[in-house]
Amino acid sequence: MSDKVKVTIDGITVEVAPGTTILNAARQIGGDIVPPAMCYYSKLEGSGGKCRTCIVKVSKGSEKDPRPMPKLVASCRTTVMDGMEVQNITSPEVIEARSGVVEMLLINHPLDCPVCDQAGECDLQNLGYEHGLQKTRYEFERRTFERIDIGDKIQLHMNRCILCYRCVFTADQITNKRVHGILNRGDHSEISTYIQTAVDNDFSGNVIDVCPVGALTDKTFRFKNRVWFTKPIDAHRDCPTCSGKVTLWYKGEDVLRVTARKDIYGEVEEFICNTCRFDKKKTADWVIEHPTHISDTSVIASNHYETLKPLPVIQNNPQLQQANKVELEKTTKF
Amino acid sequence: MARKLLLEHINVPGINTFDVYRQKGGYRAVEKALKTLTPDEVVEEVKKSGLRGRGGAGFPTGMKWSFLAKPEGVARYLVCNADESEPGTFKDRYLMTHIPHALIEGMIVSSFALGANTSYIYVRGEMMPQIRILEKAIAEAKNAGFLGKNILGTGYDLELYVQPGGGAYICGEETALLESLEGKRGNPRIKPPFPAIAGLYGCPTVVNNVESIAATVPIINDGGDEYAKIGIGRSTGTKLISASGNLVRPGVYEIDLGLPVEEFIYSDEYCGGIANGKRLKATVAGGSSVPILPANLTLKLANGEPRLMSYESLSDGGFATGSMMGSGGFIAFDEDQCIVRNTWNFSRFYHHESCGQCSPCREGTGWMEKVLHRIEYGHGKMSDIDLLVDVSKKIEGNTICPLGDAAAWPVASAIRHFRDEFEWHVKEPIKCLDTNYGLANYAQPIAKAEVTTGN
Numbered sequence: 018m019s020d021k022v023k024v025t026i027d028g029i030t031v032e033v034a035p036g037t038t039i040l041n042a043a044r045q046i047g048g049d050i051v052p053p054a055m056c057y058y059s060k061l062e063g064s065g066g067k068c069r070t071c072i073v074k075v076s077k078g079s080e081k082d083p084r085p086m087p088k089l090v091a092s093c094r095t096t097v098m099d100g101m102e103v104q105n106i107t108s109p110e111v112i113e114a115r116s117g118v119v120e121m122l123l124i125n126h127p128l129d130c131p132v133c134d135q136a137g138e139c140d141l142q143n144l145g146y147e148h149g150l151q152k153t154r155y156e157f158e159r160r161t162f163e164r165i166d167i168g169d170k171i172q173l174h175m176n177r178c179i180l181c182y183r184c185v186f187t188a189d190q191i192t193n194k195r196v197h198g199i200l201n202r203g204d205h206s207e208i209s210t211y212i213q214t215a216v217d218n219d220f221s222g223n224v225i226d227v228c229p230v231g232a233l234t235d236k237t238f239r240f241k242n243r244v245w246f247t248k249p250i251d252a253h254r255d256c257p258t259c260s261g262k263v264t265l266w267y268k269g270e271d272v273l274r275v276t277a278r279k280d281i282y283g284e285v286e287e288f289i290c291n292t293c294r295f296d297k298k299k300t301a302d303w304v305i306e307h308p309t310h311i312s313d314t315s316v317i318a319s320n321h322y323e324t325l326k327p328l329p330v331i332q333n334n335p336q337l338q339q340a341n342k343v344e345l346e347k348t349t350k351f
Numbered sequence: 352m353a354r355k356l357l358l359e360h361i362n363v364p365g366i367n368t369f370d371v372y373r374q375k376g377g378y379r380a381v382e383k384a385l386k387t388l389t390p391d392e393v394v395e396e397v398k399k400s401g402l403r404g405r406g407g408a409g410f411p412t413g414m415k416w417s418f419l420a421k422p423e424g425v426a427r428y429l430v431c432n433a434d435e436s437e438p439g440t441f442k443d444r445y446l447m448t449h450i451p452h453a454l455i456e457g458m459i460v461s462s463f464a465l466g467a468n469t470s471y472i473y474v475r476g477e478m479m480p481q482i483r484i485l486e487k488a489i490a491e492a493k494n495a496g497f498l499g500k501n502i503l504g505t506g507y508d509l510e511l512y513v514q515p516g517g518g519a520y521i522c523g524e525e526t527a528l529l530e531s532l533e534g535k536r537g538n539p540r541i542k543p544p545f546p547a548i549a550g551l552y553g554c555p556t557v558v559n560n561v562e563s564i565a566a567t568v569p570i571i572n573d574g575g576d577e578y579a580k581i582g583i584g585r586s587t588g589t590k591l592i593s594a595s596g597n598l599v600r601p602g603v604y605e606i607d608l609g610l611p612v613e614e615f616i617y618s619d620e621y622c623g624g625i626a627n628g629k630r631l632k633a634t635v636a637g638g639s640s641v642p643i644l645p646a647n648l649t650l651k652l653a654n655g656e657p658r659l660m661s662y663e664s665l666s667d668g669g670f671a672t673g674s675m676m677g678s679g680g681f682i683a684f685d686e687d688q689c690i691v692r693n694t695w696n697f698s699r700f701y702h703h704e705s706c707g708q709c710s711p712c713r714e715g716t717g718w719m720e721k722v723l724h725r726i727e728y729g730h731g732k733m734s735d736i737d738l739l740v741d742v743s744k745k746i747e748g749n750t751i752c753p754l755g756d757a758a759a760w761p762v763a764s765a766i767r768h769f770r771d772e773f774e775w776h777v778k779e780p781i782k783c784l785d786t787n788y789g790l791a792n793y794a795q796p797i798a799k800a801e802v803t804t805g806n
């Protein structure tokens with residue numbers, strides 16, 4: 018028996034290790050067929066399954082048991098089976114259900130993007146852009162909360178929270194003393210700390226990076242600038258507590274903020290410590306590497322030019338190369 | 352009169368004490384199972400009996416037991432789900448209050464069958480008197496040597512604990528119950544893995560309803576085949592039904608599955624008809640989560656055959672013309688009742704009880720509740736009705752646990768069957784505040800409408 022299983026997602030077959038989730042298999046293919054994920058975070062154990070934006074249809078369970086799964090499943094928590102066939106963007110049912118989920122996520126979200134620091138790098142904004150309705154059908158008052166300071170560097174703006182639980186898992190897994198969790202239930206749930214205790218930990222700042230929306234923001238950066246006016250530069254330093262590999266966000270000569278490096282799915286590559294994040298805001302502290310690669314679909318990428326590269330799955334498959342010939346020629350013209 | 356299996360001795364004074372229960376033939380099943388049967392034989396008996404889970408889903412209990420993983424050196428647990436919180440269901444509370452030993456006996460037999468040496472009864476926090484009753488019953492059973500170390504000299508050890516919950520509806524969902532039992536926030540887990548593989552403390556666990564566990568006692572006493580003779584088709588045995596609403600005699604009834612619904616509502620042996628001589632308007636057949644059915648579809652199937660109280664017959668016709676057995680919370684509405692208000696009330700419950708973990712249920716239940724509130728209080732719009740249908744569709748099937756479905760079904764079915772009433776609420780925004788649809792249109796305000804059928 019081979020140690021790889023074959024899974025077909027939207028007609029594209031890929032071989033992955035057993036135990037891989039559908040979402041991660043789709044990420045190995047890349048491109049449009051990757052389901053969006055608001056709560057799943059590959060670096061956090063136990064995350065996922067909550068936001069339901071990554072739901073897909075399993076039209077064939079496996080080679081052995083070809084029955085389709087009765088319900089749409091969360092791709093971030095469903096492992097692949099050999100011969101599984103998954104439909105994501107090719108299934109109208111999935112698209113409809115996903116737009117329903119996006120609508121649900123947005124009904125209690127303040128949509129205050131013009132004054133939100135996350136705007137421009139917000140996962141919910143991207144998701145709403147792709148799947149949202151033109152106009153809300155929700156005609157009631159949205160739930161509101163007071164803003165809370167978690168320590169002197171982080172602010173929690175619960176109105177914007179979509180309860181993805183990422184920050185809870187972060188606080189639980191990369192910090193040793195857990196004082197951060199969920200209070201109440203249903204749509205009154207809120208992220209909070211234990212009796213307003215400040216989260217005091219070297220790695221607490223990472224909750225800002227994992228937050229998919231603008232609920233947890235960096236107080237040293239709040240209202241300083243819009244992210245698309247800043248220039249991200251990868252840099253590193255010799256840090257005794259973390260890897261020290263970061264992205265510096267420049268405006269002119271000044272470093273406005275420091276974040277961990279994020280991959281194309283918005284997930285941090287390595288968590289960084291609070292000293293790097295909040296205290297080292299001088300170019301002299303850092304060894305500059307190169308400008309950060311930003312996806313050309315992001316607003317941050319305006320004025321940054323990059324060659325478009327064909328997806329990895331196309332690169333080593335002559336058949337797909339042939340099929341996408343026109344597209345590929347277009348990209349090489351740039 | 353049908354034979355009672357669970358409530359046979361309910362009227363015996365002092366049946367809640369160990370001595371009386373033992374005199375009436377209690378704990379025979381423990382003796383039989385532990386002394387003459389092997390665990391696998393007990394599982395086999397339960398399989399043969401065709402007993403289906405009494406908590407709502409109706410999954411065959413014997414099958415569930417046989418799925419339990421049995422790795423070497425890992426503890427197994429049996430957890431009894433006594434977190435009965437479904438509006439309209441009160442059978443488990445009744446059973447625990449009056450015959451607590453039936454549950455204890457069932458727990459011993461079932462734990463033996465599963466090889467569990469520690470078992471838990473997770474009781475809803477509001478049921479404090481029942482918790483005391485169960486604890487007293489456990490102490491009595493322990494004194495008599497039916498619990499603890501080396502039960503009846505057979506070498507089988509069992510410790511039984513009662514754990515009060517916090518009173519959350521969601522903790523009746525099996526994985527949320529396990530989370531809560533572990534001392535965490537009661538959020539349902541994402542399945543797979545199922546509790547049979549990794550449940551309580553990561554060990555294989557079976558979670559069963561109170562009534563399912565109590566039903567193992569007659570199954571062991573009389574044999575699985577004997578139990579399977581009662582009932583109809585794949586719905587075997589007897590079922591406790593919590594009848595409530597506008598009935599002459601609401602209460603907990605033990606019925607043979609397969610009893611016609613009409614007989615259940617109107618016969619004097621059971622509910623005795625609709626109170627005040629009114630006519631039946633609608634029923635909710637299995638607790639608030641199941642689709643509501645209008646009177647004609649309650650009594651007859653879509654093809655005109657009489658509807659029976661069984662898992663298959665109640666769900667006949669799918670959601671278009673059918674409902675579900677659910678947990679057996681039978682609620683009857685007479686013609687004076689307002690379906691819109693009732694739907695709003697259910698929806699308010701689900702809004703309050705949603706755990707807030709996954710988005711469609713967290714946001715959608717609140718949305719539906721607000722829209723229904725608006726319709727009920729005369730501020731609705733015609734488009735709201737379609738909006739409700741659409742929202743319920745977006746919740747249904749897209750959530751981690753069945754609470755989302757349970758919140759969506761009553762709303763969708765109420766609109767499917769009683770759309771005229773919702774529209775009337777929109778059209779008559781002032782009148783609907785003090786009169787309800789039935790009285791405004793067809794029902795007689797004084798109780799003199801004749802009973803449609805009676806036998």
